[in-house]
Amino acid sequence: MKLVQKVMIGVGVVVVGIQLIRPSQENPPVTGDIGAPAEVATLLKRSCYDCHSNETKWPWYSQVAPVSWLVSKDVNDGRKHLNFSEWQGYEEGRKLKKFKEVAEEVDEGEMPMAIYLPLHPEAKLTDAEKKLLVDWAKRNGAPAP
Numbered sequence: 001m002k003l004v005q006k007v008m009i010g011v012g013v014v015v016v017g018i019q020l021i022r023p024s025q026e027n028p029p030v031t032g033d034i035g036a037p038a039e040v041a042t043l044l045k046r047s048c049y050d051c052h053s054n055e056t057k058w059p060w061y062s063q064v065a066p067v068s069w070l071v072s073k074d075v076n077d078g079r080k081h082l083n084f085s086e087w088q089g090y091e092e093g094r095k096l097k098k099f100k101e102v103a104e105e106v107d108e109g110e111m112p113m114a115i116y117l118p119l120h121p122e123a124k125l126t127d128a129e130k131k132l133l134v135d136w137a138k139r140n141g142a143p144a145p
């Protein structure tokens with residue numbers, strides 16, 4: 001066997017082998033959705049819910065290692081920081097803080113994460129959409145007048 005063939009077989013074995021390491025990709029039950037106004041909810045679902053809710057869509061490539069490891073990590077981290085599906089269980093102070101963070105992250109263009117956009121162009125927010133989200137989050141993040 002030629003060296004090239006041996007290397008190819010080696011690579012094949014590794015590619016198949018790493019598929020055995022499967023991170024959990026589950027959608028736990030939605031226990032208390034944030035229930036945002038319709039036009040805001042549409043944007044959150046389109047641009048944020050894959051990482052910040054229990055309604056993640058797991059496309060086929062998210063099941064293939066090593067992409068699966070990266071995707072699972074972002075979803076786990078994302079949910080830990082902010083989960084719109086478990087929002088009603090947050091304490092009032094935490095809600096206020098999260099609203100402020102949403103306003104900041106969206107305003108600064110930090111969210112949705114840049115790495116997510118090439119495969120999810122529909123998640124990109126226009127300036128008008130950003131403003132809608134930021135205004136909503138600011139309104140809710142400010143103490144009642």
Ligand code: HEC
Pocket residue numbers: 044047048049050051052073074075077078081082098101102103105106111112113116
């Ligand atoms: C591809 C996954 C992904 C998408 C899509 C995404 N986020 Fe995130 N988000 C993360 C991860 C991972 C973190 C935690 C690590 C970090 O801050 O970078 C995070 C952090 C945050 C934080 C900070 C929370 C904290 O506790 O510091 C806010 C606020 C946030 N995201 C809002 C949003 C909003 C709003 C959207 C939609 C417009 C969005 N994210 C879309 C993955 C994502």
